Amino acid sequence: MRRRAQALTALPLLTAILFLMQPSPAQAACNGLAGCSCTVTATGISFGNYNPLSPTATDATGTINVHCDLLVALAGSYTIDISAGSSGSFAPRTLRRGAAALNYNLYTNAARTQIWGNGTGGSVNVTRTVLALLVFNDSVTVYGRIPAGQNVAAGAGYLDTLTVTVTY
Template sequence: MNFRRLFFALAILLGSLVVTSTPAEAACAPLSLCSCTVSTTGISFGSYIPVDATNNESSGTVRVQCVLLVALAGSYTIDLSTGSSGTYAQRTLRNGASILTYNIYVDAARSQILGNGSGGSSRITRNFTALLGVDQTTTVYGRIPAGQNVPAGSYSDTIIVTVTY
């Protein structure tokens, strides 16, 4: 099996900022005659209110597009980095020395932390069959737990998304 990795940053922002990402591109091996691109929509949590009793939740997407010149069936995995926290257990949004904890999940119930399969995290694997192309979008889910007493400001984190196919 031929493995390629695509890396790009998925910005996680708190506030009213618009999230954009730069597509990454890699070519498949010459025998498979394909090329793939990956793009994201970041997770924008909007305003966080420290005295609010409900979690702040949002979602983003990872889109994988491949142009194939021969019939192909296969799969790819989506892995996320830990971001600035260095751990999957509790990712952190930062504003200078101030920290706001959050995490990213595989599922809408927010029960499986999305990572690379280590440290209690899960990875996403998608299967596909295609003759000429693949275009799949996967939703990822974010949550900032309620009750964190943090100063006002713009908090952010950068997550590296790795797609292996």
């Protein structure tokens, strides 16, 4: 079992959740095969502006992408975990700006009913199947939500740092 960790930063106001990926390739889904090369990249989740007076939650999405160049056919799976971040809890995660905190979370599904974590504390992780001959591409959507009705000071700079771990 191999693990690959990546940093994830969340910024809700006028900015985005950013997946900060290391420049070196991850070996996700390769399972030690010679000649197999993989990279993990992600797009940010842009929440835009959060309005504390809005009765509606602020939702957004991003993606985690896994791309592998394979020399032989491969069948197996890999798992993606996302850490709890600075809150130390999956429910809720918090974006912080000094002493101020803004609750948010990341989910595995569009209904936003399954909190994406590591399988503990009420969270679930995502396991994906790999079936490939020469090239493997997989894109996984990350669903974000800031609940409505939070009384927080206006301004950018609320952030959280999370770790995305790919296990194969």
